[in-house]
Amino acid sequence: MALEEELVEKLIEKQYHISFAESCTGGMCSATLVNVTNASKVLWASFVTYANEAKMKFLGVKPQTILEHGVVSEAVAAEMALGAANAAGAQVGVGVTGVAGPGGGTAKKPVGMVCFGFSINGNVKTYTKYFGEIGRNQVRKSSVEFVFSTLIYLLNQ
Secondary structure, three states: OOHHHHHHHHHHHHOOOEEEEEOOOOOHHHHHHOOOOOHHHOEOOOEEOOOHHHHHHHHOOOHHHHHHHOOOOHHHHHHHHHHHHHHHOOOEEEEEEEOOOOOOOOOOOOOOEEEEEEEEOOEEEEEEEEOOOOOHHHHHHHHHHHHHHHHHHHHOO
């Protein structure tokens, strides 16, 4: 069974709804989920917030959080996840922000670095993954796989 199928089944079983707040993945998490029959039972709304202003306006990310930590940070990913869940009235929110490349990386935040936030009933966990310079679309695809596998793990706890 594909990860997205397993996730939809788990969300239905728990009677949870999910909302994604995606930056570098540009909607790939949502698009992957809706490949699955019955996705409409768990997904009501998601957000592609590529610009900082959109993260603040639609998700409630605080300007101070961006100033203090940078937009590619676990702190911003956490606020994105909480904001997506709150805006959509979902039990599960996911925030994804990173540097897919090929440019835009720095010594502290290299190409291939992606930060994730997962909110389940308001409890937030964050992670940072370094996928390396594997190509823009592969960073995005690897991020989606990480989101789905991590959510399955967290929902099984």
